[in-house]
Amino acid sequence: MAVIEAQNIQKSFGEFKAVKGVDFQVPEGTCVGLLGPNGAGKTTTMRMIMGLSALTAGSLKVFGVPVDKVGRSEKMRIGLVPQEDNLDPDLSVRQNLEIYGSYFGLEKSYIKERADSLLDFMQLSEKEDNRVNHLSGGMKRRLIIARALIADPEFVILDEPTTGLDPQARVLIWKSLLKLKEQGKTLLLTTHYMDEAQRLCDNIVIVDGGKVLDEGSPKELISKHVKNNVFEVQKPIPADLEKSDIDHEDIGDSVLYYVNDPEKVQGLLGKNATYMQRVSNLEDVFLRLTGHKLRE
Amino acid sequence: MSIFVKTVYALWYRHFSTWKSMFWSSLTSNVFNPLLFLFSFGFGMGALVESISIDAAEIVYLAYIVPGMMAYSGMFTSSFETSISAFARYYMQSYWDQVLATPAKLHHLIWGEVSWAATKAMFAVICVMVVGYVFNGLELSWNVLWTIPIMLLGCLCFAACGMVATSFATSFEIFSYFFTFWVTPMFIFSGVFFPIDRFPEYVQWLSNALPMTHLVDVIRALCVGYELTALAYVYKLGYIAFITALAYGVAYRNMKKRIFD
Numbered sequence: 001m002a003v004i005e006a007q008n009i010q011k012s013f014g015e016f017k018a019v020k021g022v023d024f025q026v027p028e029g030t031c032v033g034l035l036g037p038n039g040a041g042k043t044t045t046m047r048m049i050m051g052l053s054a055l056t057a058g059s060l061k062v063f064g065v066p067v068d069k070v071g072r073s074e075k076m077r078i079g080l081v082p083q084e085d086n087l088d089p090d091l092s093v094r095q096n097l098e099i100y101g102s103y104f105g106l107e108k109s110y111i112k113e114r115a116d117s118l119l120d121f122m123q124l125s126e127k128e129d130n131r132v133n134h135l136s137g138g139m140k141r142r143l144i145i146a147r148a149l150i151a152d153p154e155f156v157i158l159d160e161p162t163t164g165l166d167p168q169a170r171v172l173i174w175k176s177l178l179k180l181k182e183q184g185k186t187l188l189l190t191t192h193y194m195d196e197a198q199r200l201c202d203n204i205v206i207v208d209g210g211k212v213l214d215e216g217s218p219k220e221l222i223s224k225h226v227k228n229n230v231f232e233v234q235k236p237i238p239a240d241l242e243k244s245d246i247d248h249e250d251i252g253d254s255v256l257y258y259v260n261d262p263e264k265v266q267g268l269l270g271k272n273a274t275y276m277q278r279v280s281n282l283e284d285v286f287l288r289l290t291g292h293k294l295r296e
Numbered sequence: 297m298s299i300f301v302k303t304v305y306a307l308w309y310r311h312f313s314t315w316k317s318m319f320w321s322s323l324t325s326n327v328f329n330p331l332l333f334l335f336s337f338g339f340g341m342g343a344l345v346e347s348i349s350i351d352a353a354e355i356v357y358l359a360y361i362v363p364g365m366m367a368y369s370g371m372f373t374s375s376f377e378t379s380i381s382a383f384a385r386y387y388m389q390s391y392w393d394q395v396l397a398t399p400a401k402l403h404h405l406i407w408g409e410v411s412w413a414a415t416k417a418m419f420a421v422i423c424v425m426v427v428g429y430v431f432n433g434l435e436l437s438w439n440v441l442w443t444i445p446i447m448l449l450g451c452l453c454f455a456a457c458g459m460v461a462t463s464f465a466t467s468f469e470i471f472s473y474f475f476t477f478w479v480t481p482m483f484i485f486s487g488v489f490f491p492i493d494r495f496p497e498y499v500q501w502l503s504n505a506l507p508m509t510h511l512v513d514v515i516r517a518l519c520v521g522y523e524l525t526a527l528a529y530v531y532k533l534g535y536i537a538f539i540t541a542l543a544y545g546v547a548y549r550n551m552k553k554r555i556f557d
Contacts, residue, residue: 054556075399086390090314102306103398
């Protein structure tokens with residue numbers, strides 16, 4: 001069964017169409033990544049799933065229930081890690097977990113037990129009595145994730161869970177998210193870090209301008225759009241290469257050539273070409289699909 | 297316990313937990329505020345006006361203003377809590393988004409705000425009563441005990457009205473209107489410091505439209521022991537209850553539109 005089924009969902013704010021008809025599914029027990037540049041409609045989509053924003057058109061089902069009929073029992077099964085830090089600054093680390101748990105109507109003893117194990121899981125036990133203001137950015141993110149897990153949800157939505165964190169903090173969060181996957185939880189993730197998506201997601205949906213550009217597993221998307229290898233060749237491009245029918249994209253100062261067999265390009269480069277060769281990754285797919293221009 | 301009560305209690309408890317850490321500063325300001333007023337008005341105005349007559353009964357000025365101060369503290373504290381404080385939680389701390397991501401609903405959230413504001417205001421009211429009692433401005437009687445549930449109703453009313461302001465607010469600036477055109481008139485036109493019959497008739501019309509005027513009247517009647525008819529009680533308390541329900545409805549509708557659109 002799919003935890004989320006979105007069919008042609010749309011959202012307008014007045015004249016502005018933030019989401020213009022998006023289809024995707026989040027099958028149970030998988031991690032789906034929703035990737036797109038700023039303003040692509042990712043956060044709006046997440047808010048629609050949480051019932052915080054009404055659909056303008058389309059059909060959105062959460063645990064098989066139309067989103068406007070989603071009630072207490074479905075909400076109990078969802079944990080949300082929002083993009084912004086909305087922890088309670090006046091409360092301690094432990095209070096942030098326990099009081100949030102009380103909004104779910106859970107038993108006190110159960111909440112305490114969950115808080116103990118989550119503080120341990122997110123390596124925050126030593127900080128439990130600290131005020132949230134005194135935590136580092138990485139600790140705050142870990143606490144927000146712990147908070148989303150307080151009711152032991154089956155489905156966790158993560159909106160840019162590691163934005164702005166140092167590499168150590170990110171690795172720690174990835175490890176805990178992988179553990180959640182092992183426990184059989186369903187995850188929906190948005191991120192700007194392609195390595196993060198590649199590492200965590202079984203399936204990726206690339207959105208831009210409020211529409212889905214493509215979807216598939218990271219491997220499928222890479223081999224479909226950017227082959228195995230990428231050559232970034234500085235202009236001027238050697239004549240032989242320019243005449244060839246190799247899949248390529250002009251990005252201004254240089255041209256990207258995508259090939260499965262690197263020798264095919266190497267043979268055409270000639271002696272004086274300046275270039276860089278590397279294994280292609282999801283970032284190449286993302287840039288190819290959403291364009292290289294800066295988003296404002 | 298029903299889910300409604302349980303959830304509202306959880307939200308109330310969140311506010312209580314943050315307030316607990318500020319208990320002493322809260323106590324200090326809640327005690328000193330009426331002290332300053334009583335000092336200034338009791339000795340300032342009290343020197344000019346020794347007593348005020350209501351229905352042929354002479355009331356010592358201090359005993360006259362203590363009930364007014366009770367109503368005023370309750371009104372001010374609850375209005376402030378659901379306007380500026382609630383807006384800060386909504387707008388700056390994303391507290392509402394945090395709560396609405398859980399099974400808690402908007403009704404729970406607003407009731408959590410309103411019930412907490414009323415609780416905090418009642419704390420201020422009781423501080424005024426203690427100060428009033430210590431300075432011989434309040435005599436204890438069974439009737440005085442009745443002021444507690446009635447003040448609670450009044451505080452719920454002002455809290456709900458503050459919530460209306462928050463539901464319209466897009467920035468903190470908006471609250472200057474709320475204080476200038478709602479809170480301040482209730483301070484000066486509702487009989488806190490002197491009887492409203494000193495105003496020209498058209499001002500009295502305005503006074504009688506404000507729920508505060510009726511609250512002050514009822515609280516004062518119970519504290520200093522002058523008579524109000526049963527019908528007056530029903531009418532005055534009914535009016536306060538009506539404004540509460542109306543304000544709650546408007547705040548809920550506005551907030552719903554704002555958050556979920």
